[in-house]
Amino acid sequence: MPNVLSTDPRFIRYANCDPEKQKKIVFEGSFLKIIMGSQVLDMVDLSNFFHPASINGGSFKKRVYIPSGGSYSLYGGNIAQDQGEVSMIAIRVKYDPSLPEAEKLIYWEYEGNLSPCKNLLFLTGKTLDHVKHHGWDLEPYSPEASTFSPVLSPQPTSPDLSLGGIVLKNTTLKEVEVEILVMN
Amino acid sequence: MATAPLICQADLANTLIEGGHFDKCTLLVTKDSTIVNSFNFCDFSLDIDEFFTQNLTLGPGSAFLLDDGGLANPFGEVKFLLIKVTYPQSFTQDSNKYINLVHESVTYPIGELHVWTGNPGDSAGMGIAVSPSGSPQYSSGGIVLHNPHLNSVSIKIILASSEIQGIYTTAGTSGTSGGTSGSSGSSGSSGIAINADYYGTSVNTITIPT
Numbered sequence: 001m002p003n004v005l006s007t008d009p010r011f012i013r014y015a016n017c018d019p020e021k022q023k024k025i026v027f028e029g030s031f032l033k034i035i036m037g038s039q040v041l042d043m044v045d046l047s048n049f050f051h052p053a054s055i056n057g058g059s060f061k062k063r064v065y066i067p068s069g070g071s072y073s074l075y076g077g078n079i080a081q082d083q084g085e086v087s088m089i090a091i092r093v094k095y096d097p098s099l100p101e102a103e104k105l106i107y108w109e110y111e112g113n114l115s116p117c118k119n120l121l122f123l124t125g126k127t128l129d130h131v132k133h134h135g136w137d138l139e140p141y142s143p144e145a146s147t148f149s150p151v152l153s154p155q156p157t158s159p160d161l162s163l164g165g166i167v168l169k170n171t172t173l174k175e176v177e178v179e180i181l182v183m184n
Numbered sequence: 185m186a187t188a189p190l191i192c193q194a195d196l197a198n199t200l201i202e203g204g205h206f207d208k209c210t211l212l213v214t215k216d217s218t219i220v221n222s223f224n225f226c227d228f229s230l231d232i233d234e235f236f237t238q239n240l241t242l243g244p245g246s247a248f249l250l251d252d253g254g255l256a257n258p259f260g261e262v263k264f265l266l267i268k269v270t271y272p273q274s275f276t277q278d279s280n281k282y283i284n285l286v287h288e289s290v291t292y293p294i295g296e297l298h299v300w301t302g303n304p305g306d307s308a309g310m311g312i313a314v315s316p317s318g319s320p321q322y323s324s325g326g327i328v329l330h331n332p333h334l335n336s337v338s339i340k341i342i343l344a345s346s347e348i349q350g351i352y353t354t355a356g357t358s359g360t361s362g363g364t365s366g367s368s369g370s371s372g373s374s375g376i377a378i379n380a381d382y383y384g385t386s387v388n389t390i391t392i393p394t
Contacts, residue, residue, distance in 0.1 A: 022231060023231070023232045023233065023234075023235065023344075024229050024230060024231055024232065025228075025229070025230040025232055025264060025344065026228060026229050026230075027209035027225040027226060027228050028209065029208050029209065030206045030207070030208055030209070032266070034232070034235055034342070034344070041235075042235070042237050042342065044266065044268055044340060044342065046206045046297075047206060049204075049205055049206050049296055049297060050203050050204070050205045050296075051203055051204040051205070051295065051296060052201075052202070052203040052278055053202035053203055053204075053213070053215075057202075058202070058220070059202075059204070059213045059220055059221045060221070061221045061222075061223065087295060088204060088295070090211065090223050092223075092225070092228070101303075102303065102305050102306075104303060105302070105303040105305075105310055110290075111290055112290070113287070113288055113290050114309070115300065115302075115312070116301075116302035116303060116309065116310055116311060116312065117300075117301060117302070118230065118263065118301035118302055118303045119228065119230060119301055120225075120228060120230070120299055120301045121299065121300060121301065122297055122298065122299035123292075123298060124293070124294060124295030124296050124297050124298060125282055125292075125293030125294070125295050126278070126279045126280070126281060126282040126293065126295050127279070128279055133279060134282040134284075134293035135293065136292075136293070179223070181211065181213075181221060181223040183204055183213060183221075
């Protein structure tokens with residue numbers, strides 16, 4: 001009898017693909033909802049969300065295309081406060097439809113930490129005009145080095161971890177479209 | 185259309201009427217009544233499996249170790265994390281409307297809203313690490329929310345797992361086994377728990393040493 005290898009059925013994982021059973025997170029109206037079919041399981045009311053801009057700040061929006069294996073450095077430009085902080089960052093990622101679902105993932109690196117981003121990243125904080133406060137540091141040449149986790153995997157590849165800014169890394173095999181809104 | 189709320193006098197020193205707010209599923213940045221920028225979330229969709237929501241009040245100076253609700257995969261990771269913070273009227277200065285999120289030894293700010301997404305998979309690092317791995321400093325995962333202020337804040341948390349978790353089953357049966365999704369404070373998954381490094385307890389408030 002030939003020695004044929006087969007998958008042990010105990011280790012096969014099955015997903016419930018019935019659309020009526022599939023749970024999704026979506027935006028509907030001013031709500032972020034968790035739905036299952038036509039059923040709303042939970043929701044977050046965003047109608048009362050208001051993020052004020054700093055007096056010397058503003059906002060910018062950009063759409064960038066990051067090639068496979070490439071990266072994009074996000075900086076605060078002239079809307080950041082004096083030390084380079086901004087108070088809000090929203091990022092959406094769109095993938096080539098041919099990519100398998102499991103591979104639709106990019107990474108963002110900030111202050112030495114590498115984190116995943118599937119299709120949405122929304123960050124907020126608070127800034128003051130002339131002193132570093134509690135914003136997101138998008139200053140490319142910040143002299144204030146931040147501490148970071150000593151054990152990182154995979155290792156970040158920033159040339160200098162004391163720099164601010166967010167680096168978006170496309171580790172997929174296809175170009176990704178990234179839409180970014182920065183506000184301060 | 186949502187309208188920008190009135191900003192109290194104390195905040196005017198640092199802010200104008202320019203700001204971002206949601207008009208249905210679009211985030212509009214407006215200055216007075218002019219739309220300066222817009223950011224569309226209307227086609228956003230994220231498939232999930234089980235989820236866990238929690239509302240809590242975080243007292244002055246308190247810290248809270250986020251509970252993974254039993255949703256994390258074997259690497260202690262989830263697919264979606266949302267944290268929405270509501271500040272009471274006692275927060276008169278807009279610049280004070282922040283809390284801290286400590287993750288992998290880095291402290292991040294949260295103003296009003298924080299959303300992370302990942303895609304937990306066959307290797308570590310693809311999802312959002314929420315389960316503390318045993319390190320008292322949470323250097324390998326785990327999320328701590330810390331309120332540095334003298335007043336309490338209200339927080340809503342949503343955690344969701346990937347559509348295919350590491351739940352092992354025999355051929356011909358569903359990979360998930362139900363559970364009471366969405367009920368506050370309870371796990372959304374009642375499948376076979378294989379996340380061995382689950383330490384979180386949603387009812388415990390811990391204090392970060394300063």
